[in-house]
Amino acid sequence: MKLHILGICGTFMGGLAALARELGDQVEGSDENVYPPMSEQLAALGIGLQSGYRAEYLRGDLDQVLVGNATSRGNPAVEAMLNRRLRYVSGPQWLSERVLPGRRVLAVAGTHGKTTTTSLLAYLLDANGQQPGFLVGGVPENFAVSARLGSGPAFVVEADEYDTAFFDKRSKFVHYRPEVAILNNLEFDHADIFDNVAAIQKQFHHLVRTVPGNGRLIVNGEDAHLREVLAMGCWTPVERFAICADSGPLAEIEWQARLLAADGSRFELIRRGQSLGALTWSLCGRHNVMNALAAIAAAEVLGVSASDCARVLGGFQSAKR
Structure with missing residues (x-):
């Protein structure tokens, strides 16, 4: 699967990125604030990281968007996700469905x-x-x-x-x-x-x-x-x-x-x-x-x-x- 993670530098969402990569998914993400230790972990895993929340980061070939709780309505990426009818899921729900069963x-x-x-x-x-x-x-x-x-x-x-x-x-x-x-x-x-x-x-x-x-x-x-x-x-x-x-x-x-x-x-x-x-x-x-x-x-x-x-x-x- 091709995933984009909104809020990927948060410790929880960055951890999900590592798990998704280990599952074999193609993972990228964006965040307003890019900082260690998550930025360093993502770089070591080869996960693409984009600064800021921009509509153009959400490409049409994405299978799913993982939404961090730091993002809300009015966020440009969230609005683009909704307007384009992209599949999206919260981080905890993704974890419960893909990893914990x-x-x-x-x-x-x-x-x-x-x-x-x-x-x-x-x-x-x-x-x-x-x-x-x-x-x-x-x-x-x-x-x-x-x-x-x-x-x-x-x-x-x-x-x-x-x-x-x-x-x-x-x-x-x-x-x-x-x-x-x-x-x-x-x-x-x-x-x-x-x-x-x-x-x-x-x-x-x-x-x-x-x-x-x-x-x-x-x-x-x-x-x-x-x-x-x-x-x-x-x-x-x-x-x-x-x-x-x-x-x-x-x-x-x-x-x-x-x-x-x-x-x-x-x-x-x-x-x-x-x-x-x-x-x-x-x-x-x-x-x-x-x-x-x-x-x-x-x-x-x-x-x-x-x-x-x-x-x-x-x-x-x-x-x-």
Whole structure:
């Protein structure tokens, strides 16, 4: 297929370009702002990149236009696409139709930490021989690309609550139909499209509704807003993660960490009250320890044990945005 991607330098749309190229499609794209790391990734893949949005970029021999959510009505390329009756689709829908069918999808959602957690989960699976596919909102240092198809059954996707496209105002993540969903945290964000926290919670609950009963929800056990989301209705087994209280592990939290270094570079991993040993890695911060707990819990659903995750954790490097 011949594809043109509008907004191709965005981390999500640039990742789709890499996946489409790997599928054998002819890919080109345009963007108002051309900048690394996506511009460098696209150049390395030999994907044509045009600056600005111009009607003449949309040639008549295109099979499909992928529309990024940075474009809207009034954009010259969007208007040309509509007037010429070109086939078009949102990025999330394209991903759900071309890449995700038949895969074991792991979606990483949350206001913060999505890129790090997605990168880490893909790394943990890959370092344990699972060869996952992934799509990350950045370029993970361990892989040097933001997306790949992978030869294994798993596909890890950074799952954004922002809206899909100018013609589809649902959150991106409702398209992915994950077997495993990580809910990292939930705070007020994206004031341009959400009026309040309740509006964001409604979208997160839409995601919860799509996770099957034999799947898994991995949820921040410290987050009151996420507790309220689950209280709206939950039909999937839930595992929670948290930093261990000073008084000791909490019985209701399946995955916990006790900080052994104040900066989070060393911590004890605790599962269902049982210590699994001390872990040392290169990242710092309490928030990153929480990200690690979420990724380890999700990896275990795919058959990678916590001890196997601990063995390779020290080799993880973060992502470039």
